Amino acid sequence: MATHDAPPNPEVGTQVRTGDIVTNYHDIGSGQSSPVLLLHGSGPGVSAWANWRLTIGALSPRFRVVAPDLAGFGYTQVPEAIEYTRARWLDQIVGFLDALGLDKVHVVGNSFGGSMALALAIAHPERVDRLVLMGAVGVPFEITPGLDAVWGYQPSLDAMGRLMRETFAYDASLVTDELVRMRYAASTRPGVQEAFAAMFPAPRQRWVDAMAHAEADLRAIPHTTLLVHGRDDVVIPVSTTLTMLEWISDSQAHIFGRCGHWTQIEHADAFAALLTSFFDAGAPY
Secondary structure, three states: OOOOOOOOOOOOOEEEEEOOEEEEEEEEOOOOOOOEEEEOOOOOOOOHHHHHHHHHHHHOOOOOEEEEOOOOOOOOEOOOOOOOOHHHHHHHHHHHHHHOOOOOEEEEEEOHHHHHHHHHHHHOHHHEEEEEEEOOOOOOOOOOHHHHHHHOOOOOHHHHHHHHHHHHOOOHHHOOHHHHHHHHHHHOOOOHHHHHHHHOOOOOHHHHHHOOOOHHHHHOOOOOEEEEEEOOOOOOOOHHHHHHHHHOOOEEEEEEOOOOOOHHHHOHHHHHHHHHHHHHHOOOO
């Protein structure tokens, strides 16, 4: 009888150890300008590949793109007693860049990853070339029912379907039953829900506050910054981007209509073109 091997899991990339964390990451493409570091969000069952697969495919013909699974997400391995904090994630990111020999990168942060992109720019400005913040956490705001539902997720196929169709996406037709099943399966792998629940337990406003940066720190950011947001985002309010536009001196904003929290998916081609143009504008000639 013929046997058929299961196809490789595209979410599993390459592994590198930094301290007590073994980071799973994707390293694809090449280019003459700064590499692009993609930092994912904090949805249940998320990974760098799930968050950025379309962006990686669009950017990698022109840029070297690196996308790690942050601690507690995807296929990165962490010690049992790890405490999930912004400082811990920042240490992982800096160690990851060091391990890959990347002195300076363009940084794209999505949602939770936006706060981490800001943390890198604030603490290590010399490591950041241009900065992109998409639907980003990082300034004070009152937690939305959407974000509370995301961080309070309890695994079930129905709950994942509601989150994906009613909370993350503007156009629910993009969310197929197969996609829901895949993300639900990812959220129920051994240890995944335990790690996720440990990150953002109720009351959850405190985690919004913990991921926010001081106004003075944002006003001191020297980097040219692109802010991207979906007008119809019910997870992170578009007001956060407007606050960042006011506080970050060298910044510009692009707001997509008919778009929820998934700009990189719902407007994949336009988002990738926007990033390419933004990075090219800063390239030396």
